[in-house]
Amino acid sequence: xxxxxxxxxxxxxxxxxxxxxPTETATDTAHSTATASPEIGTWGFxxxxxxxxxxxxxxxxxxxxxxxxxxxEIPSDLTNFGMFTVLALEAEEQVQAIIxxxxxxxxxxxxxxxxxxxxxxxxxxxxTIDQLGLAPARPYLDQIAAAETHDDIxxxxxxxxxxxxxxxxxxxxxxxxxxxxxxxxxxxxxxxxRDFYLEEDNxxxxxxxxxxxxxxxDLAGIEDGATRAQAIFDLEMRLAETHWSxxxxxxxxxxxxPMPMEQLAALAPQLNxxxxxxQLGLSGVATYLVAQPSAIEAAGRxxxxxxxxxxxxxxxxxxxxxxxxxxxxxxxAANFAMYGTTLNGAEEQRPRDRRGVNLVGxxxxxAVGQVYVDRHFPPESKSAMESLVANLTTAFAGRLDTLDWxxxxxxxxxxxxxxxxxxxxxxxxxxxxxxxxxISADDLFGNLIRLSEFEWNEQVADLAGPVDRNAWPYPPQTxxxxxxxxxxxxxxxxxxxxxxxxxxxxxxxxxxxxxxAVIGHEIGHGFDDQGRRFDHDGSIRxxxxxxxxxxxxxxxxxxxxxxxxxxxxxGRSVNGEFTMGxxxxxxxxxxxxxxxxxxxxDACCDGQAPVIDGFTGDQRFFLAWAQVWRRLYREDNLIxxxxxxxxxxxxxxxxxxxxxxxxxxxxxxxxxxxxLYLPPEERVSIW
Ligand SMILES: [Zn+2]
Numbered sequence: 001x002x003x004x005x006x007x008x009x010x011x012x013x014x015x016x017x018x019x020x021x022p023t024e025t026a027t028d029t030a031h032s033t034a035t036a037s038p039e040i041g042t043w044g045f046x047x048x049x050x051x052x053x054x055x056x057x058x059x060x061x062x063x064x065x066x067x068x069x070x071x072x073e074i075p076s077d078l079t080n081f082g083m084f085t086v087l088a089l090e091a092e093e094q095v096q097a098i099i100x101x102x103x104x105x106x107x108x109x110x111x112x113x114x115x116x117x118x119x120x121x122x123x124x125x126x127x128t129i130d131q132l133g134l135a136p137a138r139p140y141l142d143q144i145a146a147a148e149t150h151d152d153i154x155x156x157x158x159x160x161x162x163x164x165x166x167x168x169x170x171x172x173x174x175x176x177x178x179x180x181x182x183x184x185x186x187x188x189x190x191x192x193x194r195d196f197y198l199e200e201d202n203x204x205x206x207x208x209x210x211x212x213x214x215x216x217x218d219l220a221g222i223e224d225g226a227t228r229a230q231a232i233f234d235l236e237m238r239l240a241e242t243h244w245s246x247x248x249x250x251x252x253x254x255x256x257x258p259m260p261m262e263q264l265a266a267l268a269p270q271l272n273x274x275x276x277x278x279q280l281g282l283s284g285v286a287t288y289l290v291a292q293p294s295a296i297e298a299a300g301r302x303x304x305x306x307x308x309x310x311x312x313x314x315x316x317x318x319x320x321x322x323x324x325x326x327x328x329x330x331x332x333a334a335n336f337a338m339y340g341t342t343l344n345g346a347e348e349q350r351p352r353d354r355r356g357v358n359l360v361g362x363x364x365x366x367a368v369g370q371v372y373v374d375r376h377f378p379p380e381s382k383s384a385m386e387s388l389v390a391n392l393t394t395a396f397a398g399r400l401d402t403l404d405w406x407x408x409x410x411x412x413x414x415x416x417x418x419x420x421x422x423x424x425x426x427x428x429x430x431x432x433x434x435x436x437x438x439i440s441a442d443d444l445f446g447n448l449i450r451l452s453e454f455e456w457n458e459q460v461a462d463l464a465g466p467v468d469r470n471a472w473p474y475p476p477q478t479x480x481x482x483x484x485x486x487x488x489x490x491x492x493x494x495x496x497x498x499x500x501x502x503x504x505x506x507x508x509x510x511x512x513x514x515x516x517a518v519i520g521h522e523i524g525h526g527f528d529d530q531g532r533r534f535d536h537d538g539s540i541r542x543x544x545x546x547x548x549x550x551x552x553x554x555x556x557x558x559x560x561x562x563x564x565x566x567x568x569x570x571g572r573s574v575n576g577e578f579t580m581g582x583x584x585x586x587x588x589x590x591x592x593x594x595x596x597x598x599x600x601x602d603a604c605c606d607g608q609a610p611v612i613d614g615f616t617g618d619q620r621f622f623l624a625w626a627q628v629w630r631r632l633y634r635e636d637n638l639i640x641x642x643x644x645x646x647x648x649x650x651x652x653x654x655x656x657x658x659x660x661x662x663x664x665x666x667x668x669x670x671x672x673x674x675x676l677y678l679p680p681e682e683r684v685s686i687w
Contacts, residue, residue, distance in 0.1 A: 039499040043612050044506025044514075045623055049630065057674030060664075061654040064626030074632050077351070079344040082631025082650060083500055087479040091372070091495050095477055096357045098371045112367045115439040116360055119451075122444040123356040129444060130328045134220060136445030137323060144315045150270070150304065153311045158276035160456045161449065163318035164188060165239055165299040166271070168280065170459045172467045172486040174256060175287070177538035180463050182282045183289035184264065184273075184296060185255075186243050189236050190318065192343065195643045197240035201571060205342065209233070212338040216320050217313075219330050228313040235306055235314060242298035247578040249292065250646065252533045256540055258287035267293060268300025281460040325355070326445045345634025363451050365475025366432040372477045373427045377494035382426045384504060385497060388511070389423045389490075392519045395596035399687060405551040413543040417488070417526060417536040422469075424491045427476035481518055483525035486538040490522040500627050509609060509617045512597035513590075513624030520589030520596075524687060527588065528581040529556050552686070559583055559684045563656060568649045569635060572642050582647045586657045588687035590625055594663060597621055618667035626654045660684050 038044040051066020062069065074081040103117030122128075134141070140161055147153050157164035165188035173181035189197070191209055196202045210233050217225030248254055261283075264273050267290065277283045290296055303311075320327065324335035333349070340346040349355075361368055400406070400414050437454045439447050462468060469487060474480065479495040499506065502515040525531045532552070535541040544552070560576030563583055567573045576583075601607050601617065609617025629650040633641070638649060648656060658664040659676040660683045670677060 036505045038503045038506040038510075040503070040506070043620065044499065044503050044510035045620065045627055046500075047613065049627070050623075055674060056668040057665075057670035057676055059655065060622070060658050060668070060676060061626055061629070061651040064623050064654070065630035068630050069632065072632060074634060076347040077349060079340070079346050079637040080631055080633040083628050084479050084631070087495060087498055087501075090498075091477040091479065092354060092357050092361070094376055095361045095368050095372060096353070098368050098375075099357060099360050102368075102371075110435075112364075112434055115434060115437060116364055116367055118439045118441040119364060119447055120356050120360045121441050122439075122447055123359055124353065125442065125444070126329070126352070128442055129326065132445070133328055134320075136443070137320065137327065140319055141316055144312050144319070147308060147312055150308060150311075151272070153303075153308060153315075154272050154276065155279065156315060157271070158279040160280075160452055161319070162315050163322070165303060166296055168277075168282065170282075170463055171289075172538060173287075174289070174486060174534070174538070174540040175258065177486050178466055180465075180467060181287065181289060182277070182285050182463070183291060185291035186239075186249075186295035186299070188239050188299070189243070190321070191236070191240075192640055193246060193643045194240040194243040195245075197237050206233075208338060208342045212321075212334065212342075213317055215334050216317055216331070219334060220316075220320055222316070228317075231310045232314050232317055235302070235310055238302050239295075239299065242295045242302070244292040244295055245578075246644065246646070247575060250530060250578065250581070252530045252540065255289075255291040257290045257293055259290055260287055261285075264288045264290060268296050268303075270300040270304040271296075282463065285463075323445065323448065325359075326448050341636075343636060343640055345636035361475065361477060364434060365477070366428065366472075367434060369427065369475035369477055370431055372475075373494055377426055377476070377497070380504065381494075381497050381502070385425045385492060385502070385515075386423070388516060389425070389492075389519055391596045391600065392516060392523060392592055393418060393421065395599055396520070396523055396592045396687070398599075399592065399595055403687075405548065405555070407545050407548050410543065410545050410548040413535070414527065417543075418523070420488055420536040421523065421526065422487070422489045424472070424489055426492070426494045426497065428470055428472045430470045481522050483522045483531065484538075485526065485531045485534040488526065488534070488536060488538050490519070490525075492519070492522075500624070507612065507620055508600055508604075509597060509620035510624040512593045512600065513621035514628050516593035516596055517586075517589045517625050518628075520592035521585040522589070523592065524585040524588035525581060527687060528584040530581050555684055555686045556580060556584065558682070559587065559660075559686070562660075562684070563648055563652065566648070566652050566656065568651070569638055569642070572639060574642065574648050574652060579646055579648045582653075583656065584686060586648075586653050587660055587684065590657050591661065591685070591687060594618075594621060594661070616667065618663060622658060622664055622667060625657070629653045 040046050046068065049065050049068030051062055051070070054063045054066055056063040072081065078085065099116055099120050102113040103120055105113045105117070107113035107117070143156060144162070147156060156162045167185050167187035169183055169185070170180050171183055173179050190213075191197060191205060196205050210229055213229035213232050214225035217228055222228070259267070261274060261277070274283070277285075277288075320331065321335055324331040336349045340349060397415060397418055400411055400418065403411065406414065436457075438450055467487070469489070472491065472493075473482060473484070474493060476494040478493045481490070481492045481496055483490050496502070496518070497515070500514055501518060502511060526534075532544065533540055533542070535543055560580055562576070563574045563579055564576035565573070597617070598607070601609055612620065615623065631650040633649065641647075641649065647653070655676055659678050662680070662683065664670065672679070
């Protein structure tokens, strides 16, 4: 089976957010002492990227970013391009320099420098990779070939290397978040989501996928590729028909289904979960969380009804394609053509060295991340961010105090939850220890196998102990931010604490409109349509009164209707239900940051902001929010995101938010004659 990492099923909730980017710390101390120039423009905003021929009230996203959007091209090896990408590419260069330095040390075996250098070196050694051919994969393919019965197949499902029709992961137990538990979710598809199998207008993706499966068999020298491909495709189609939608799979009330082992075993007896969990080291858990019970039940039936030889082909194909980067060029190129070009629109593969940087930066992320932080993350940024987070929290508490649709008891619970938020800024307090990992200079395939075993074994070892609140979901050089409802933690890695998100020398309006709104977005996740189901401990508990609950849902429903009306690609719309949590996060985040900005002005400047380049403080605040979202997508990437990404496309993260805020109408003189105008009674205000 494949591990389900924190990106599927239950975990849709904890997945990182891609909110905005930071720009400076608009904290009072940083503000008053700043003397250097901001990195972007004269006050933190790129005036040259605007299109002032567009009326702000007609299309605010284009007004703020139109020239940049028109003049920027997506590099041929990328699927989308925006501020996140710019920072990610910079971090990539910085991490590459670190990797090359560590590699040049020729350090002794077993040191972290040796592991970093040799993992990168083994990735770059394409002549060895080509020369070895499929040989490194052979032991695993032989395991598959040796299977004779459904029991044999089941035993292969219960390893971390082989594809299976379900996934398993380890997470804090929502019933008691001081300990871990195991969850089981739907899985087993090679296309990104069931919609790719089931929706009529995705035929071209299905055609390409069928041909791709056959191509992998041909490249592996296995005959009858086309026949095998059809059987695999038909099998995945059957699984897809039983899968839950993305919207249902992020609904905590639907996916929270705790079951003792007897109940899980009875749900899909064909899959023999008792033996599988034992084999995986996951037995002895009080209750297993089953995300999509009907899909797991169906997977059991489909498993029994499908012949052993089809399962063998299915596993063979998936094993090869999921390891294609460590196999000869032809496999890698075929895999890229499917997942990079067809499904995401990239014209060419990223240069191999950059892919190597991302491999090492991801797999040994906290080893290179430690050096990255020393070099590129000023300690002042951490304290400035701490102040900003405190300012945002205070602003939100003030809003909660006076929120007219919330009753006092629910309000007290909300304030209690807010008071226990744990912000994590820059980098982890304790770094990952890689001493149990073995990396060899001439064995890329083995390195990747050992890395996945290492990561899995670490998680399994954690299962017995208390929940580790120091673990980070990604390395510090990541350009992102996230909220984890089970831990009530918000995390801002060093990578995002840079312009245009955060710049100690930028105008306060810019910092509040950018990183401030990102902080607000993450705080908002604790109170979005799913986050609000968890209490201050991260436990699932209903702390809402009936009437307040109804008022929340009425507001959320209206927001969902707005977003479902947005259509960035002809014939395809945003899914207002699936993107609900992110949209609530954006709307609440900008609202919170705006309140915090004005509290800042009240404290420092008698409530007054200067006019700069003809823009008022409020105008600069909203322009900063728009700037962090400017982004271009290839159409296939956008189609893919509409089906699989809980975030709305960037133009709606801007326009969809501002049109609900009265203060934006005032700031830009927007009237009913403008395209983005909403009558006051249609504007949604939640937080
Ligand atoms: Zn988010």
